[in-house]
Amino acid sequence: MSQTEFVVGIDLGGSNIRAAVVSQQGEIKAWAQAPIEAARGVEQGIQRIQNLIRQVMEQAGIRQIAGIGFGSTGPIDRKRGLIQNPYTLPGWENVDIRTPLSRAFDAPLIMENDADAAALGEAWLGSGKGTSRFALVTVGTGVGSAFILGGQIYRGMDGEHPEAGHQVLDPNGPPCYCGARGCLESLASGPAIAESARRLIQQYPNSSLARLHQSGQIIEATHVTEAARQGDEFAQKIIREAGCYLGLGLVNLILFYLPECIALGGGVMKNYDLFFPHIQQVLRQHDVVVPTRRVRLVPASLGNKAGVLGAARAIWLELKG
Amino acid sequence: MSQTEFVVGIDLGGSNIRAAVVSQQGEIKAWAQAPIEAARGVEQGIQRIQNLIRQVMEQAGIRQIAGIGFGSTGPIDRKRGLIQNPYTLPGWENVDIRTPLSRAFDAPLIMENDADAAALGEAWLGSGKGTSRFALVTVGTGVGSAFILGGQIYRGMDGEHPEAGHQVLDPNGPPCYCGARGCLESLASGPAIAESARRLIQQYPNSSLARLHQSGQIIEATHVTEAARQGDEFAQKIIREAGCYLGLGLVNLILFYLPECIALGGGVMKNYDLFFPHIQQVLRQHDVVVPTRRVRLVPASLGNKAGVLGAARAIWLELKG
Numbered sequence: 001m002s003q004t005e006f007v008v009g010i011d012l013g014g015s016n017i018r019a020a021v022v023s024q025q026g027e028i029k030a031w032a033q034a035p036i037e038a039a040r041g042v043e044q045g046i047q048r049i050q051n052l053i054r055q056v057m058e059q060a061g062i063r064q065i066a067g068i069g070f071g072s073t074g075p076i077d078r079k080r081g082l083i084q085n086p087y088t089l090p091g092w093e094n095v096d097i098r099t100p101l102s103r104a105f106d107a108p109l110i111m112e113n114d115a116d117a118a119a120l121g122e123a124w125l126g127s128g129k130g131t132s133r134f135a136l137v138t139v140g141t142g143v144g145s146a147f148i149l150g151g152q153i154y155r156g157m158d159g160e161h162p163e164a165g166h167q168v169l170d171p172n173g174p175p176c177y178c179g180a181r182g183c184l185e186s187l188a189s190g191p192a193i194a195e196s197a198r199r200l201i202q203q204y205p206n207s208s209l210a211r212l213h214q215s216g217q218i219i220e221a222t223h224v225t226e227a228a229r230q231g232d233e234f235a236q237k238i239i240r241e242a243g244c245y246l247g248l249g250l251v252n253l254i255l256f257y258l259p260e261c262i263a264l265g266g267g268v269m270k271n272y273d274l275f276f277p278h279i280q281q282v283l284r285q286h287d288v289v290v291p292t293r294r295v296r297l298v299p300a301s302l303g304n305k306a307g308v309l310g311a312a313r314a315i316w317l318e319l320k321g
Numbered sequence: 322m323s324q325t326e327f328v329v330g331i332d333l334g335g336s337n338i339r340a341a342v343v344s345q346q347g348e349i350k351a352w353a354q355a356p357i358e359a360a361r362g363v364e365q366g367i368q369r370i371q372n373l374i375r376q377v378m379e380q381a382g383i384r385q386i387a388g389i390g391f392g393s394t395g396p397i398d399r400k401r402g403l404i405q406n407p408y409t410l411p412g413w414e415n416v417d418i419r420t421p422l423s424r425a426f427d428a429p430l431i432m433e434n435d436a437d438a439a440a441l442g443e444a445w446l447g448s449g450k451g452t453s454r455f456a457l458v459t460v461g462t463g464v465g466s467a468f469i470l471g472g473q474i475y476r477g478m479d480g481e482h483p484e485a486g487h488q489v490l491d492p493n494g495p496p497c498y499c500g501a502r503g504c505l506e507s508l509a510s511g512p513a514i515a516e517s518a519r520r521l522i523q524q525y526p527n528s529s530l531a532r533l534h535q536s537g538q539i540i541e542a543t544h545v546t547e548a549a550r551q552g553d554e555f556a557q558k559i560i561r562e563a564g565c566y567l568g569l570g571l572v573n574l575i576l577f578y579l580p581e582c583i584a585l586g587g588g589v590m591k592n593y594d595l596f597f598p599h600i601q602q603v604l605r606q607h608d609v610v611v612p613t614r615r616v617r618l619v620p621a622s623l624g625n626k627a628g629v630l631g632a633a634r635a636i637w638l639e640l641k642g
């Protein structure tokens with residue numbers, strides 16, 4: 001094994017690949033991102049990843065790394081180091097990431113689900129620092145979750161990772177590909193918020209969203225949050241409903257995990273302040289059999305660095321035990 | 322510390338107190354139970370517990386014990402060894418159990434919530450034996466839960482224990498004292514099943530339950546399970562609905578914990594076979610983002626011995642590390 005004091009953390013999403021050179025203390029020596037353009041094929045994709053790693057190593061002025069932590073949009077086969085995600089990365093099924101990258105950089109590679117990596121990063125250096133039980137819930141195109149217990153990623157049977165975003169909250173809710181009706185993702189993700197707005201818009205002809213809709217614009221979640229921020233009552237109602245469902249989802253999370261801290265991340269949570277009062281109200285209402293009031297609820301704090309830092313932490317944990 | 326090879330495990334419920342002398346391998350050398358009659362007061366109650374411990378020690382032919390594991394209906398203050406349960410044990414608030422029993426038997430005492438103790442017993446010697454992640458869900462007057470991770474009771478912040486029975490499953494469901502509408506307990510506990518039957522009985526005048534109701538009998542959950550077993554369609558419908566909600570509750574549990582095995586215990590689950598097909602169907606329907614199909618679902622197997630064995634295990638873990 002190399003004696004270098006740095007590892008590379010990778011964060012592979014559906015659109016972008018990010019890489020950072022990270023010390024054992026969590027210092028970022030170099031950082032870069034580039035589009036992955038997954039549809040151009042696996043071979044070119046792996047080449048892009050390698051180029052990005054070389055780029056950050058050069059920026060950091062190092063010629064060797066002790067290991068690679070690779071956080072990827074799932075599903076993945078963690079043990080074998082495979083990406084199996086034709087949904088987000090078209091054509092990427094059974095893609096062996098470990099073999100080519102380990103060979104190219106003469107370094108061990110550990111792979112983690114991206115939600116797990118982001119949570120590990122937040123628990124190490126961000127919103128969950130110093131906690132023994134920390135949950136991250138990401139609200140964006142989907143709703144993801146991860147749980148960090150004693151500084152380690154919580155894994156279920158066969159290494160499976162939790163999916164609190166698909167918990168059932170309302171059996172009369174919208175259908176989801178997960179098999180449920182009314183799972184959290186179907187009620188409070190970005191697309192769910194947009195869909196709610198589109199479904200109810202006829203009833204609120206005076207809303208600014210209705211005017212946008214009439215102008216031919218397809219309503220997205222960002223339109224709803226913008227309108228809510230500008231005082232549009234219909235948009236505020238949509239946010240309130242999603243916020244209440246998020247609150248119920250967090251009540252359930254607390255009933256199972258009883259964490260000291262929950263952080264909310266993901267694209268939709270850039271508007272954390274809009275959702276927070278509704279979530280908080282639901283948590284207070286359910287503060288009876290478990291102390292929901294004592295759980296610290298915060299926005300995730302590492303932004304687009306959480307994934308690379310968590311991936312780096314994962315390989316450091318592997319290397320140093 | 323005493324050099325004896327036995328401990329005493331206690332299981333204190335709302336009606337009965339059970340005690341067993343248990344070896345480090347889980348062998349029960351003596352067992353007894355007696356009514357607690359909590360309303361007669363704390364002092365007499367503690368006396369009854371002491372008498373029962375002396376009785377089982379005599380039966381086992383031992384004069385000393387290495388420790389006492391005390392499982393109790395909650396809420397309890399685990400660290401201070403207090404019972405704080407005026408709900409189930411009238412008048413028992415801030416009752417110090419540790420001091421008098423430790424003194425009387427010259428032995429350390431560890432206290433656990435009864436659901437945690439039962440789960441620890443099942444994981445040690447029963448339905449969860451050999452698993453790394455084991456959940457017990459008890460369905461009776463309430464719905465309780467516990468999670469055993471790596472052979473130890475999973476505890477949340479400040480030692481709090483999970484309460485999966487109060488997870489929200491249907492925000493349009495019945496109100497519960499926990500602050501929720503439509504928590505699992507409000508939808509699938511014994512009283513919830515009875516309440517469903519009483520609410521809908523007018524619509525099913527040909528049901529055997531309707532005839533029972535007309536005769537002046539107050540319908541309880543046991544009447545519903547009996548009628549279902551005899552082919553009554555209305556009763557079967559009630560069981561199916563409760564079974565489906567239990568299934569949804571277990572789907573959520575799997576999404577958070579991903580256990581190898583879930584055991585169902587408690588009074589209502591004496592009719593496990595009636596509920597199982599409905600639970601199973603819901604689990605299969607949700608086998609998409611997590612492998613619900615791979616989770617082993619079984620009835621709890623230690624019956625009324627789970628609590629004393631788990632309490633014994635808890636003190637053995639404390640003594641031997």
